[in-house]
Amino acid sequence: MAGVQALRPSDQLQIGGYQLLGRLGEGGMGTVYLAQSPDGSQVALKVIRDHLLDRGEFRERFRGEVARAKTVPPFCTAEVIEADPDHDPPYLVAEYVDGPTLADIVKESGPLSGAALQSLGIGVATALTAIHGAGIIHRDLKPGNVLLPRGGVKVIDFGLARDSDTPTGITQADQVMGTVPYIAPERLSGGLKAVNAKADVFAWGAVMCYAATGHTPFAGDTPATTAIRILTEAPNLTGVSGPLRDVVAQALSKDPAERPAARELLDLLMSVGSTRKVPQDVMIPAQAAYEATADDETTVSTRVPVRKPRRRVRTLGIVLAAVIALVAAGIFAYGVWPNARSLAGDPTASPSVQTSPPTPLNIPDNFQLVLDDPLTKSDNWIQRTEKELDARCFYDARGFVTEVTGPVYRCQGPSGNNYRDFAVSVTVTLVAEGTCAGIWFRYNGSVGDALQICQDGAYFVRHEKDANGDWSNPTRLAMAFDEPLAVGQSARFTILAVGDTFTFGRDGFVLDHRDETTYPKGRINIGVLQRDPADQPTQYSAAFSHIQIWAPIDPSGRATS
Structure with missing residues (x-):
């Protein structure tokens, strides 16, 4: 089957009575398999990766993931069959x-309209x-x-979901943050404590704009530009017409206070229903029953556009549907999935095998x-400026x-910039050919760590300094880019430090993880850090x-780092 990898020699052949047929993929926490149930049907099965089994927090996280997946009504998502x-x-x-x-x-047939x-x-x-x-x-x-x-x-992928009545949930440092064009401004402006269900309503508006036009309402050339537009600009709703535009x-x-709640949104949509008929050959009845509270038993029936089944896409549909079912049950799935870098902007890329x-x-x-400093x-x-070094730090249009x-x-950065656990995110542009940028962290003036960013990789x-005060040969571990960083091109880099583990990212996606126990705490600095300096004096x-720094907050609201 296309997109399904063969089992590895170390893989089990059967788990919980399910026969494993192949690998759909794996990520930081779990491995996803295509499996066959005892009755012969195909299912998607996820297990915690072997090296995490002895860490109790991952079992508890998995237990919470299962519990949340089971609470979502099955009519609007994929149903959990079994979990242990x-x-x-x-x-x-x-x-x-099975379904697109x-x-x-939108990729195959273009934007939707009317009914x-x-x-x-x-x-x-x-x-x-x-x-x-x-x-x-x-x-x-x-x-x-x-x-x-x-x-x-069916609304799928609850890998980010959390309880609406608690300030924290299942999302951790190695899980999904979200897709920038659909993230509500209150999530981008700092802290998750202010986030409520109205953030999903904002995402609904962005999804509907995309469905009606093929573009997102705040689309920019980069995720950072899109995020800034979400925070500062009015949405581009060109192409969204009729009463739906106002909703x-x-x-x-x-x-968030100016957005309707989901039930209010549903009522608004029912009151502005379209009378335009859609050809029956592109419509299939859809079940969309609303499970109301005890004093409200509203039921809604809808019809939604779907493609007619085609034999030539059956294999891809099977693989895609297996992964979609896994994601729908609250699982962060890997394998057959739309290119994540393309989804950071307008989601126009079709699913591809990775x-x-x-x-x-x-x-x-x-x-x-x-x-949060622009x-x-x-x-x-x-x-x-240090003339003897022919070096300077200064502000200009860049x-x-x-x-x-x-x-x-x-x-050097601001006073008080001294952290053990932290996250820092900053947009970097290599101005001169051959330059490598540096982001130092846990740095105390003589020793420290750094992320070195060059044109071909990070x-x-x-x-650390030796006994003579000179820098000794550093330990340098490579993280390859999936695409080069050209001179004049900008990219946003993130460092997340939690305990002894560092996570490095580019444009919102993980580059690598490293463990480090040498330097417990220090400053964050930025500048130039060359990998291969030229033999002749060269200006780099x-x-x-737009640098942002996050730190853990204790119950009193004070930073703990």
């Missing part, structure tokens, strides 16, 4: 779902109403997570934004720029913009 968190290894089995995503339909668009909006709003009614916030609603099988709309605009309000798909990098729930003026990072004729120059660097230059 106490098995060795723990496993979860999800039903098989909204991203597939087809109205029906889609009602179906997704109905699913959100049921999900929120179960006390869950989805937090990653997007076209790739809206599935249109025979029989109805979408309200859902995209920057203030053996190692990118993993989004998420800031932990207990971290709070402690510094690096446009001298508020935090210090301008200075941001905060470091120039040096030589291999290394650091620019490096984890650990170095890197520019930095």
